[in-house]
Amino acid sequence: MESSDPATLSPQAWCRRILNSLSQRKLEGREAGDLEMLLTFFIELDPNAQSFTEMLMRYANDPRAGIADAAGLLQRAWMRGRSGQVAPPMPPLAETLRTVGGLLDEALTRAAYIITSPDMIQIQMFGEPSQIVLGAHELQQEIAARMALRGQVSPSDPTGTERYETRLRAVGTVLDEEPPQSFALLVTRRSAVVEGAEDYYNVFTNEDLGVLLRAIVGRRTDGGDE
Numbered sequence: 001m002e003s004s005d006p007a008t009l010s011p012q013a014w015c016r017r018i019l020n021s022l023s024q025r026k027l028e029g030r031e032a033g034d035l036e037m038l039l040t041f042f043i044e045l046d047p048n049a050q051s052f053t054e055m056l057m058r059y060a061n062d063p064r065a066g067i068a069d070a071a072g073l074l075q076r077a078w079m080r081g082r083s084g085q086v087a088p089p090m091p092p093l094a095e096t097l098r099t100v101g102g103l104l105d106e107a108l109t110r111a112a113y114i115i116t117s118p119d120m121i122q123i124q125m126f127g128e129p130s131q132i133v134l135g136a137h138e139l140q141q142e143i144a145a146r147m148a149l150r151g152q153v154s155p156s157d158p159t160g161t162e163r164y165e166t167r168l169r170a171v172g173t174v175l176d177e178e179p180p181q182s183f184a185l186l187v188t189r190r191s192a193v194v195e196g197a198e199d200y201y202n203v204f205t206n207e208d209l210g211v212l213l214r215a216i217v218g219r220r221t222d223g224g225d226e
Helices: 011-025 030-045 049-059 065-081 093-107 136-147 164-175 206-221
Strands: 111-116 120-125 131-135 183-188 191-196 201-205
Touching: 011 030, 011 065, 011 093, 011 136, 030 049, 030 065, 049 065, 065 136, 093 111, 093 120, 093 136, 093 164, 093 183, 120 136, 131 136, 164 183, 164 191, 164 201, 164 206, 201 206
Parallel strands: none
Antiparallel strands: 111 120, 111 183, 120 131, 183 191, 191 201
16 A cells, blocks of 8 residues: 655655656657656665755756756656645646546556545555555645656547546546535446535546547637646
């Protein structure tokens, strides 16, 4: 079981998560090679947070352009995920569930049970021996790690329902419109069943999610968020 204590999300664990995502997406090219090499180096070195921050700054000024670009990318994401000294608020459910969906995609899980609350999120993947619990700090760092790869990978169809990442983003967009409350989600490759603490209940089929995703992409094209 992974702890919700933000201190446990070490630079090594953070880099490993990015490297896992990089491997899953099969990014190729020199830029990917530089990023993979730098991530592998930091994983093997296992620095503490202060040393990692200092090394990122140093490598971001490396005379080798590829290394500098990769280090700068990691530096911006690392600092974004660590901004603020007090516990940050939980991100919007659209971003939270999008990130959870990425974890499910990487695990190749067939189904999962997810509980959201004001201060953490719990994920139980069916067929997996462990549970993941993410507090606000850890979730912010997980999101930052994934944002480091956005724009660096070949984008998948943002309206496709094959990936949990896109489907759960659509569900989260709907739930963000509801009064703040805890939610329990049972998600499979075909549907998402959601129950809220305030008597909310909804079943999203893949057809429903496809409609929602097309609407989200339409708003983004018209000047909305990413």
